[in-house]
Amino acid sequence: MNQLFRNAIKAIPFCLQNSNVMFQQVRSRWADNRMIRDFKRRQCVVQYADERLRLRTLLKNKILPEAIREDARAKIMELPRNSHYLRTTYRCALTSRGRGNVWPFRLSRIVWRDIADHNRISGVQRAMW
Amino acid sequence: MQALAPSKVGMSHLKKFWILIRTQPGRFLSSSSSDSSDSSSSDSDDEKSQPKIKKDDKKLESRDEPQPSVKSADPVKASLKLNELLQAIIKDDLALKAEALKLSTATSKKGVFKKITSSAEYNLGKDMADAIDGVASISKGNKEQVKADLVDKVASMKAPVIEHVMEEPLKEKEVPPSEPINLSELLGGMKVEKVATTSKGKYEPHSRSSRVKALIDNASYDEKQSGFIRRRPQRQFNRDELGPSAGLSESVPLGIFTESAQTLSDAKPLLSVWDKMSQRELRLAVTYPPSNIYEEMILWTNQGKLWKFPIDNEQGWEEEQSVPFSEHIFLEKHLQDWCPKKGPVRHFMELVCIGLSKNPHFTVEEKKAHIEGYREYFVSKTDTLKELGAM
Numbered sequence: 001m002n003q004l005f006r007n008a009i010k011a012i013p014f015c016l017q018n019s020n021v022m023f024q025q026v027r028s029r030w031a032d033n034r035m036i037r038d039f040k041r042r043q044c045v046v047q048y049a050d051e052r053l054r055l056r057t058l059l060k061n062k063i064l065p066e067a068i069r070e071d072a073r074a075k076i077m078e079l080p081r082n083s084h085y086l087r088t089t090y091r092c093a094l095t096s097r098g099r100g101n102v103w104p105f106r107l108s109r110i111v112w113r114d115i116a117d118h119n120r121i122s123g124v125q126r127a128m129w
Numbered sequence: 130m131q132a133l134a135p136s137k138v139g140m141s142h143l144k145k146f147w148i149l150i151r152t153q154p155g156r157f158l159s160s161s162s163s164d165s166s167d168s169s170s171s172d173s174d175d176e177k178s179q180p181k182i183k184k185d186d187k188k189l190e191s192r193d194e195p196q197p198s199v200k201s202a203d204p205v206k207a208s209l210k211l212n213e214l215l216q217a218i219i220k221d222d223l224a225l226k227a228e229a230l231k232l233s234t235a236t237s238k239k240g241v242f243k244k245i246t247s248s249a250e251y252n253l254g255k256d257m258a259d260a261i262d263g264v265a266s267i268s269k270g271n272k273e274q275v276k277a278d279l280v281d282k283v284a285s286m287k288a289p290v291i292e293h294v295m296e297e298p299l300k301e302k303e304v305p306p307s308e309p310i311n312l313s314e315l316l317g318g319m320k321v322e323k324v325a326t327t328s329k330g331k332y333e334p335h336s337r338s339s340r341v342k343a344l345i346d347n348a349s350y351d352e353k354q355s356g357f358i359r360r361r362p363q364r365q366f367n368r369d370e371l372g373p374s375a376g377l378s379e380s381v382p383l384g385i386f387t388e389s390a391q392t393l394s395d396a397k398p399l400l401s402v403w404d405k406m407s408q409r410e411l412r413l414a415v416t417y418p419p420s421n422i423y424e425e426m427i428l429w430t431n432q433g434k435l436w437k438f439p440i441d442n443e444q445g446w447e448e449e450q451s452v453p454f455s456e457h458i459f460l461e462k463h464l465q466d467w468c469p470k471k472g473p474v475r476h477f478m479e480l481v482c483i484g485l486s487k488n489p490h491f492t493v494e495e496k497k498a499h500i501e502g503y504r505e506y507f508v509s510k511t512d513t514l515k516e517l518g519a520m
Binding site: 050051053054057058061063064065067068071 | 481
């Protein structure tokens with residue numbers, strides 16, 4: 001997080017790094033902080049994916065003794081919350097909109113429509129029948 | 130809605146017609162006066178002519194109303210006078226306009242630069258020369274200038290080198306020659322000054338390879354024309370420029386450093402970052418960012434970001450082609466060492482193996498890693514399992 005903050009500061013011109021006033025728009029890969037947080041959650045999910053999968057199978061099976069299953073449950077609870085895939089959101093890649101996204105294109109419906117109207121999405125045409 | 134607005138030409142025509150009618154009312158009046166005397170007779174001819182004349186009368190009446198004085202006086206003389214006045218006005222207008230154009234303009238006191246090519250360089254041809262002479266003679270302006278311009282234009286089509294000639298400043302009262310000048314005569318007496326077309330110090334490499342060569346050879350060129358990498362031109366010191374010597378070899382040595390300098394030079398400082406940056410610089414000297422979208426797409430395809438055509442669903446899994454399917458399916462050999470041959474653990478692990486064998490998305494290494502993970506877990510739980518009687 002600290003590293004991210006430092007990197008963000010570097011984007012600002014040097015003369016303004018210590019000042020309160022920022023005249024220039026800072027452009028980075030992320031549209032807003034929610035996007036950054038979502039990205040970090042996804043990184044966490046990837047990191048703990050295998051471990052979580054194994055523990056889940058141990059937890060959900062009915063062959064192994066119950067002690068094992070309880071142990072597995074406890075261990076899953078210990079894992080970080082962000083390692084759960086349901087905590088991620090499918091955000092728009094350009095505007096970071098959380099709702100109303102066209103999932104295969106990773107864009108919000110508004111952006112998708114705008115780009116499609118300008119004929120920049122391959123294979124997309126105005127519907128007419 | 131009319132496509133065309135009522136044209137001004139039409140209106141002017143109407144106005145002209147109107148003026149003409151006004152200036153020549155006598156004609157109609159005389160006819161009407163003649164008919165009025167014969168109004169009693171009712172011949173067919175008269176009838177035909179009468180309505181016409183009557184119409185004209187009406188016209189006259191409507192127009193003459195604003196100027197009753199004209200009607201009262203002798204109409205023919207008045208009309209002629211009017212006509213003359215109008216024509217005089219028009220003449221005055223034209224005269225004024227002509228006078229307005231005769232304003233004095235400022236003459237240039239500097240020499241006039243004429244781009245004239247010498248006949249020695251190339252031959253325009255007699256036909257061309259004659260044509261130019263003819264045009265210059267017809268033209269109203271400075272015939273010399275016209276000729277020179279024409280020659281220049283024709284020349285620019287043919288020869289690459291342009292020679293600039295400095296002419297003496299034109300005197301105000303200089304009269305252009307009346308006879309058409311021969312080209313050879315005109316150019317024979319002129320002094321010619323050659324000026325190079327390309328400006329100095331301009332280095333424009335036409336191909337990438339030459340640019341790269343220049344960079345690598347450390348060729349010196351203007352900083353303005355430098356490419357992505359800027360190199361300072363290497364300065365070469367002459368013996369004379371160094372100035373007075375420091376005097377290192379004059380005094381007696383102290384004897385502190387007995388070892389020769391050659392032994393020290395072997396130990397090179399480890400500049401890992403420097404080496405990396407120099408290698409990066411070399412790579413950048415050779416590679417360029419894509420110049421167009423096609424090159425960019427080629428780059429992406431090579432990086433694996435774009436689909437290659439024809440589409441292969443297993444793009445990016447080239448290594449997997451060499452792995453035999455038996456390694457994917459027969460995973461029980463990994464259970465041999467550690468897993469008990471009976472019991473819930475074995476049952477569980479066999480199910481795991483079946484599941485993994487049916488999974489096409491994992492690589493063999495990932496499957497092995499999963500089985501290893503289970504092994505580690507069970508090894509850590511051997512105590513509890515033994516108590517429970519599972520292991």
